[in-house]
Amino acid sequence: MASSSPRRIIGDDERLGADAVHPSQVPSSRSDGVSNDVPASRDVKKSSKSLETVRPQSEKSGHGPTDSSALDQTRRHNTNDEEDVLGSDRYPGEGTRENPFVVDWDKEDHENPYNWPKRRRWLLTAQIALGTLCVTFGSSSYAGALTRARRELDMTVVISILPISLYVVGFGVGPLIFAPLSEIYGRRIIFLLSFTTFFLFQIPCALAPNATVLIVFRFLAGVCGASPLANGGGTIADIWPATERGIATSLYSSGPWFGPIVGPLVGGFLIESGLGWRWVFWIMCIVTGALSILGLLFMPETYAPVLLRRRAAQLNKESGGTLYFISRYDVGKNETALQKLSINMRRPFVFLFTEPIVTLLSIYVALLYGALYATFIAFPIVFQGGRGWTPGMGGLAFLGIGLGVVLGNSMAGWNNALYIRIANAQPGGKASPEVRLIPGMIGGVLVPIGLFWFAWTSDPSFHYLIPIAAGVPFGMGMLLVFSAVVAYLMDTYQTYTASAIGASVVLRSLLGAFFPLFTAGLFKKIGNQWGASLFAFLAMLCMPLPFLFYYFGQRVRMNSKVARQFAIARMQEVQALQSQQAPPRGSANV
Structure with a gap:
C-alpha cells in the first residue's frame, strides 16, 4: 500500500537482519576483487514516481502469485487515475533508463x-x-x-x-x-x-x-x-x-x-x-x-542479489520496455558477465x-x-x-x-x-x-x-x-x-x-x-x-x-x-x- 510520505529504505533490512546495508552502501566490485562504496544515485525523496503497479500480487494480499501479472493487476485497478498509479513510493527512482526504479525487499515480502x-x-x-x-x-x-x-x-x-x-x-x-x-x-x-x-x-x-x-x-x-x-x-x-x-x-x-x-x-x-x-x-x-x-x-x-535481479528482469519484461527496473545490488555496477x-x-x-x-x-x-x-x-x-x-x-x-x-x-x-x-x-x-x-x-x-x-x-x-x-x-x-x-x-x-x-x-x-x-x-x-x-x-x-x-x-x-x-x-x-x-x-x- 502506498504511503503518504516516502518510506525509509535501509537496504536489505529484512534480508540481512542485523546486518542491513543501505542501497547506496552496497559494495560495488572493482577489478581487483574488492569493493567500493557506491555513492547514492537515487534520492529516496524522489521516489514519488515509483510505481505501485510493480508490486507483486503476493505482496499485496499476502497470498501466492496469481495468473495475472503485477502490472496488469494494478493497471486495471487504476485505469481512471494515472496520477495515483505514478504517485506510489513502492520503489525509489523514476523508472527511466537513466534513473530506473531500484528493486528491494518489502518488510513483509513473501519472496524474501x-x-x-x-x-x-x-x-x-x-x-x-x-x-x-x-x-x-x-x-x-x-x-x-x-x-x-x-x-x-x-x-x-x-x-x-x-x-x-x-x-x-x-x-x-x-x-x-x-x-x-x-x-x-x-x-x-x-x-x-x-x-x-x-x-x-x-x-x-x-x-x-x-x-x-x-x-x-x-x-x-x-x-x-x-x-x-x-x-x-x-x-x-x-x-x-x-x-x-x-x-x-x-x-x-x-x-x-x-x-x-x-x-x-x-x-x-x-x-x-x-x-x-x-x-x-x-x-x-x-x-x-x-x-x-x-x-x-x-x-x-x-541468494538475495539473484532473486532481486530476477524480479527486476520480470518487471522490465512486464512493463513492455516503458519502465526500467534494477536490483539494489546492481546499482552503480556496469560490469559485463565476463x-x-x-x-x-x-x-x-x-x-x-x-x-x-x-x-x-x-x-x-x-x-x-x-x-x-x-x-x-x-x-x-x-x-x-x-x-x-x-x-x-x-x-x-x-x-x-x-x-x-x-x-x-x-x-x-x-x-x-x-x-x-x-x-x-x-x-x-x-x-x-x-x-x-x-x-x-x-x-x-x-x-x-x-x-x-x-x-x-x-x-x-x-x-x-x-x-x-x-x-x-x-x-x-x-x-x-x-x-x-x-x-x-x-x-x-x-x-x-x-x-x-x-x-x-x-x-x-x-x-x-x-x-x-x-x-x-x-x-x-x-x-x-x-x-x-x-x-x-x-x-x-x-x-x-x-x-x-x-x-x-x-x-x-x-x-x-x-x-x-x-x-x-x-x-x-x-x-x-x-x-x-x-x-x-x-x-x-x-
Missing part, C-alpha cells in the same frame, strides 16, 4: 527468504547440513578401508594415503570455483550441478581397477563435493536473520567435523563385515544420489591475502582441521598398532571426538540466547560481529587440553577409555571455534559470505590434506606423545586469536578494505535506528 516459514528454512538447513556431513564423511570413510585397498591395488603406504589427501585438496580447489559462481548465478544451480557430479564420481572410485583411477576420481569428487562446504554458510546467512541463525550455523558447522569422525567407524566395520573396501564408495553413491534428488525437488534459490566472473573468481584469493580477519582465522581453523585429519593416521597407530585392535574396533576410538562435537553443538541454543541478550542491550538492538567469537574463546582453550590429554595417555599402559575420553574436549573445542568463526565471517562480510568462507575452506583443506602425509613419520621419529603434543602446541599458538578479535575486531574491520564498508553501513543503520527510538541504555560496540 527471511520471511519464509520456519519449517521451510529448517528443512533447507537440514538439507545443507546433510550434504556437508555426507561430503566430509567421504573424506575419511576410505581411511577405515585403507589397508585392504592398499593390498588389492598394490600401493605403497604413501600412495595409499593419497586418495584421502587429494580428496581433501579438492575441498580447497572447489570453493575457488563454486563460491564465486554462486554469487553470480545463485546457490541452487551451483549446488545441484556440483553435487550431482560428485555423486557420479563415486562410481569410478568403486570400480577402480588401479591406484591411478582411484586417486584421480577421488580428487575430482573432492572438487565437486566442496560446494556445500563453500556455499552452505552463505545459504544459512541467506535464510536466517542474525538473531536467529546461531543454532542453524552450529548445525551446519558440525558437518565438517562430525562427518570425518563417523567415516573411519563405518569404513572399518564394512571391512570386517566382508563387503570389502569398494562398498565405502557404493554407500556414498547411494546417499549422494538420494540427496541430489532431494535437492532437485525441494531446494529453492536463496568481468563479473573474473572479479568473483579472484575474490576468495583477495580475501585470503588482504583481509586480516579472513587470513588469521582461516589459519586457525586450518590448523585444527589438519589436527583432526592427522588423527586418522594417529588413532590407528595408537589403538590398532599399539593395542592390537581390529579396524572396526579402531573406528570406535573416534567416538570421543564425536561426543565432543555433539556437546559443542548442544551449546548452540545458549550461544544464540547470549547473542540476542547482548543485541537487545545495544543501541538499535544490534550486536557487533565480535559477539559471535565468545564460544570460540571457550573452544580455543578446550582444544589443546584435549590434544595434550591424548598425547600423554596414548601409551598402552593407560586404560583405553582415557585417551578416547581426550577426544571430548578436542571435538567440542573444534566445533565451538569453527562455528564461531563461520558466524563471525557471516556477520562481517554479509553478501560476500560465500567468498569469505570459501577462502577459509581453501586453506583448511590444504592442511587437512598435508597433515596426514607426515603424521606416521612424525610419530615414528619422535614418538606418539611428542607427535600429538606438536598439534597441541600449534593449537595453543592460535588460541589468543578469538580473544584478540573480540577486543580489537572493530578496529581491524575499520582498517580492512572490504570489511570496512560493511562496518560503516552497519554504523549508519544503527544511527538511523537510534534516531527513531528513545535513547537506549548502554553503549554500542558496532
Whole structure:
C-alpha cells in the first residue's frame, strides 16, 4: 500500500537482519576483487514516481502469485487515475533508463527468504547440513578401508594415503570455483550441478581397477563435493536473520567435523563385515544420489542479489520496455558477465591475502582441521598398532571426538540466547560481529587440553577409555571455534559470505590434506606423545586469536578494505535506528 510520505529504505533490512546495508552502501566490485562504496544515485525523496503497479500480487494480499501479472493487476485497478498509479513510493527512482526504479525487499515480502516459514528454512538447513556431513564423511570413510585397498591395488603406504589427501585438496580447489559462481548465478544451480557430479564420481572410485583411477576420481569428487562446504554458510546467512541463525550455523558447522569422525567407524566395520573396501564408495553413491534428488525437488534459490535481479528482469519484461527496473545490488555496477566472473573468481584469493580477519582465522581453523585429519593416521597407530585392535574396533576410538562435537553443538541454543541478550542491550538492538567469537574463546582453550590429554595417555599402559575420553574436549573445542568463526565471517562480510568462507575452506583443506602425509613419520621419529603434543602446541599458538578479535575486531574491520564498508553501513543503520527510538541504555560496540 502506498504511503503518504516516502518510506525509509535501509537496504536489505529484512534480508540481512542485523546486518542491513543501505542501497547506496552496497559494495560495488572493482577489478581487483574488492569493493567500493557506491555513492547514492537515487534520492529516496524522489521516489514519488515509483510505481505501485510493480508490486507483486503476493505482496499485496499476502497470498501466492496469481495468473495475472503485477502490472496488469494494478493497471486495471487504476485505469481512471494515472496520477495515483505514478504517485506510489513502492520503489525509489523514476523508472527511466537513466534513473530506473531500484528493486528491494518489502518488510513483509513473501519472496524474501527471511520471511519464509520456519519449517521451510529448517528443512533447507537440514538439507545443507546433510550434504556437508555426507561430503566430509567421504573424506575419511576410505581411511577405515585403507589397508585392504592398499593390498588389492598394490600401493605403497604413501600412495595409499593419497586418495584421502587429494580428496581433501579438492575441498580447497572447489570453493575457488563454486563460491564465486554462486554469487553470480545463485546457490541452487551451483549446488545441484556440483553435487550431482560428485555423486557420479563415486562410481569410478568403486570400480577402480588401479591406484591411478582411484586417486584421480577421488580428487575430482573432492572438487565437486566442496560446494556445500563453500556455499552452505552463505545459504544459512541467506535464510536466517542474525538473531536467529546461531543454532542453524552450529548445525551446519558440525558437518565438517562430525562427518570425518563417523567415516573411519563405518569404513572399518564394512571391512570386517566382508563387503570389502569398494562398498565405502557404493554407500556414498547411494546417499549422494538420494540427496541430489532431494535437492532437485525441494531446494529453492536463496541468494538475495539473484532473486532481486530476477524480479527486476520480470518487471522490465512486464512493463513492455516503458519502465526500467534494477536490483539494489546492481546499482552503480556496469560490469559485463565476463568481468563479473573474473572479479568473483579472484575474490576468495583477495580475501585470503588482504583481509586480516579472513587470513588469521582461516589459519586457525586450518590448523585444527589438519589436527583432526592427522588423527586418522594417529588413532590407528595408537589403538590398532599399539593395542592390537581390529579396524572396526579402531573406528570406535573416534567416538570421543564425536561426543565432543555433539556437546559443542548442544551449546548452540545458549550461544544464540547470549547473542540476542547482548543485541537487545545495544543501541538499535544490534550486536557487533565480535559477539559471535565468545564460544570460540571457550573452544580455543578446550582444544589443546584435549590434544595434550591424548598425547600423554596414548601409551598402552593407560586404560583405553582415557585417551578416547581426550577426544571430548578436542571435538567440542573444534566445533565451538569453527562455528564461531563461520558466524563471525557471516556477520562481517554479509553478501560476500560465500567468498569469505570459501577462502577459509581453501586453506583448511590444504592442511587437512598435508597433515596426514607426515603424521606416521612424525610419530615414528619422535614418538606418539611428542607427535600429538606438536598439534597441541600449534593449537595453543592460535588460541589468543578469538580473544584478540573480540577486543580489537572493530578496529581491524575499520582498517580492512572490504570489511570496512560493511562496518560503516552497519554504523549508519544503527544511527538511523537510534534516531527513531528513545535513547537506549548502554553503549554500542558496532
